[in-house]
Amino acid sequence: MDAQATYMYQNPNDQGPRTPRRPDTGGNGSSNNNSGGNGSSILFRVIVIAVVVIIGFYLFRMFTSDNGMVSSDTIEVPYSTFYQQIKSGNVESVTFQGQDATGQFKNAITVNQKTSNKFHFMTLPDGDPTLIKLLQQYHVTYQAKPVPDNNLLYILLNLAPWILVIGVFFLIMRRATQSQQNIFSFGKSRAKLILEDRPSTTFGDVAGVDEAKNDLVEVVEYLKTPQKFQRLGGLIPRGVLLVGPPGTGKTLLARAVAGEAGVPFFSMSGSEFVEVLVGVGASRVRDLFEQAKKASPSIIFIDEIDAVGRQRGSSINSNDEREQTLNQLLVEMDGFDARQAVVVLAATNRPDGLDKALLRPGRFDRRVTVDRPDWNGRLSILKIHTRTVPLAKDVDLLAIARSTPGMVGADLANLVNEAALLAARRNLDYVTQNCFLESLDKIQIGAERPLILSDEDLNVIAYHEGGHALTGLLTEYVDPVTKVTIVPRGQALGVTQYTPLDDRYNYAQDYLEAQLVTALGGRAAEQVAIGHITTGAENDLQRVTAIARQMVTKWGMSDRLGTISFSEREDPFAGTALASNSREYSEKTATLIDEEVNRIVKRAYERAVNLLTEHRVTLDRIAQALRTNEVIDAKQLREIMIETGAIEAAPASYR
Numbered sequence: 001m002d003a004q005a006t007y008m009y010q011n012p013n014d015q016g017p018r019t020p021r022r023p024d025t026g027g028n029g030s031s032n033n034n035s036g037g038n039g040s041s042i043l044f045r046v047i048v049i050a051v052v053v054i055i056g057f058y059l060f061r062m063f064t065s066d067n068g069m070v071s072s073d074t075i076e077v078p079y080s081t082f083y084q085q086i087k088s089g090n091v092e093s094v095t096f097q098g099q100d101a102t103g104q105f106k107n108a109i110t111v112n113q114k115t116s117n118k119f120h121f122m123t124l125p126d127g128d129p130t131l132i133k134l135l136q137q138y139h140v141t142y143q144a145k146p147v148p149d150n151n152l153l154y155i156l157l158n159l160a161p162w163i164l165v166i167g168v169f170f171l172i173m174r175r176a177t178q179s180q181q182n183i184f185s186f187g188k189s190r191a192k193l194i195l196e197d198r199p200s201t202t203f204g205d206v207a208g209v210d211e212a213k214n215d216l217v218e219v220v221e222y223l224k225t226p227q228k229f230q231r232l233g234g235l236i237p238r239g240v241l242l243v244g245p246p247g248t249g250k251t252l253l254a255r256a257v258a259g260e261a262g263v264p265f266f267s268m269s270g271s272e273f274v275e276v277l278v279g280v281g282a283s284r285v286r287d288l289f290e291q292a293k294k295a296s297p298s299i300i301f302i303d304e305i306d307a308v309g310r311q312r313g314s315s316i317n318s319n320d321e322r323e324q325t326l327n328q329l330l331v332e333m334d335g336f337d338a339r340q341a342v343v344v345l346a347a348t349n350r351p352d353g354l355d356k357a358l359l360r361p362g363r364f365d366r367r368v369t370v371d372r373p374d375w376n377g378r379l380s381i382l383k384i385h386t387r388t389v390p391l392a393k394d395v396d397l398l399a400i401a402r403s404t405p406g407m408v409g410a411d412l413a414n415l416v417n418e419a420a421l422l423a424a425r426r427n428l429d430y431v432t433q434n435c436f437l438e439s440l441d442k443i444q445i446g447a448e449r450p451l452i453l454s455d456e457d458l459n460v461i462a463y464h465e466g467g468h469a470l471t472g473l474l475t476e477y478v479d480p481v482t483k484v485t486i487v488p489r490g491q492a493l494g495v496t497q498y499t500p501l502d503d504r505y506n507y508a509q510d511y512l513e514a515q516l517v518t519a520l521g522g523r524a525a526e527q528v529a530i531g532h533i534t535t536g537a538e539n540d541l542q543r544v545t546a547i548a549r550q551m552v553t554k555w556g557m558s559d560r561l562g563t564i565s566f567s568e569r570e571d572p573f574a575g576t577a578l579a580s581n582s583r584e585y586s587e588k589t590a591t592l593i594d595e596e597v598n599r600i601v602k603r604a605y606e607r608a609v610n611l612l613t614e615h616r617v618t619l620d621r622i623a624q625a626l627r628t629n630e631v632i633d634a635k636q637l638r639e640i641m642i643e644t645g646a647i648e649a650a651p652a653s654y655r
């Protein structure tokens, strides 16, 4: 499920009132940002107004005459022309104002095709000492006006662009320092936001993951009464890894643990840690742990821990930031002292790629699997999410649960939500079964992976897993089958679990051959019961080939090749066997090896087919049971074996 969906369909209980834990520390630091914002916005407004005024003024100046003295019917005359006009007695009056001079001719003259008796000219820069005399001589009325007293304004206007530039510069500087401050207070402020979270979620809000819940009860107990655990010197749970596909309720479980224990919940997502700036991730980890320790007993939840916890140095462009964050996380995990009751829960759906250091004792040394729910679990989840939804009488939650194998809690929450929306859109008073079915169709079409497998697919999977299980039960030297399921797990559509009796260091040939038979049992069952084989056995076949190949080349278990080791040298870079050129044996031997591998696999496959054909009734019963229950355990398997008489054919150790 993507974050959006997860968020939308969050259990309403999750959003319950969150009492601020430490209002005294929670409030400070945030006001700074606010006032800074106001200050800069006032500055910003002032600058905008200044720009408008200045532009307005320049526009005004463009369209109005110079100083208001020169109107449109004034002609511009050269000084010499003016001089001539005086001498010819045509000048009536003249007014001097600074360098400008305007006046009137007695008779209009034409200059540059413009005729007027009003004129304007510029006086000579250094003045003309003879001019006054001349004016007096020809009886021209003259006067001098003071230069208008807008000097200051002029200066201001000339400076304005500079003031503007400097203002903008300051504004940018201020913004920059502010965001700088934000950067430095980032980790802190985030953790502060989280400080207030005290979930009201309980285990009652989580369904279909009973095993995980059972595993976490101890954590709740510990957080409730840490002293009791510490006094008895019991092993204190420190880090718990929640492993499971997205949307199965890992976050919900973590919140429920906090809710059940009544302790504050501090959470962050691994992808947040590896954000933008170097050093921030590590400091955030530090702050997060600091806050949690202060509030102890408490819970830290790290979602998507694989984003930080991927194996160090596993990629060429190793991410320093991520490694720093990871290192800090390790330091913090080790840095708890015994009195600090802080449990760190982390979620991932890819536990394999995690750095080994994270999984060491004292760190995430416990693993809780959060699997996809079986139909029973799906029913309980549907019940939880329909608690607040008015359901019509015809709604059959059981039928919905049974028809949605593969769907996880988030999918089901989504389904209920969609159905309720649909009912609302249709102005119904109750959500009907039809609303559910239509929403289911809609969700399936929109989903990238087929959420729900077809009946046909489920049948194939049931027989396939049944085949693994039954061949396992009927073959000697096989680890006991403990659980068979057709609820998808990770990439696999079904799983058959075996529990090894002891750690085996020496693989007897019989044991290896039995492994081949059970591994091929899946595909053999498809052939026996359905008549054609599917692509579902890809993984099985890879395993089979690998075992058979090693039997021939490494362990000398082939009659034709004898007890010689044809070990292929390891490729130091890729960790895989090198191509043919590095083999220590000839092409002919290679062909022989292939033939031997084929022979061993074929023999095992035939054995599997024969077993399953002979016990077809039992196979059918197991497949049937898988279809109805989705999960069957060792006990149920035994019952079927007894009822169908197949127990007689099982190895003595099983009987």
Ligand code: ADP
Pocket (backbone or CB within 6 Å): 006, 009, 010, 011, 205, 206, 207, 208, 209, 244, 245, 246, 247, 248, 249, 250, 251, 252, 253, 347, 381, 384, 408, 409, 410, 411, 413
């Ligand atoms: P994850 O952390 O495993 O990706 P979430 O805990 O975020 O999954 O689940 C998202 C939402 O889906 C939850 O808030 C809840 O509404 C619903 N949900 C998921 N799993 C369950 C469950 N086992 N029981 C009830 N609701 C569930």
Ligand code: ZN
Pocket (backbone or CB within 6 Å): 464, 468, 522, 523, 536, 537, 540
């Ligand atoms: Zn298989």
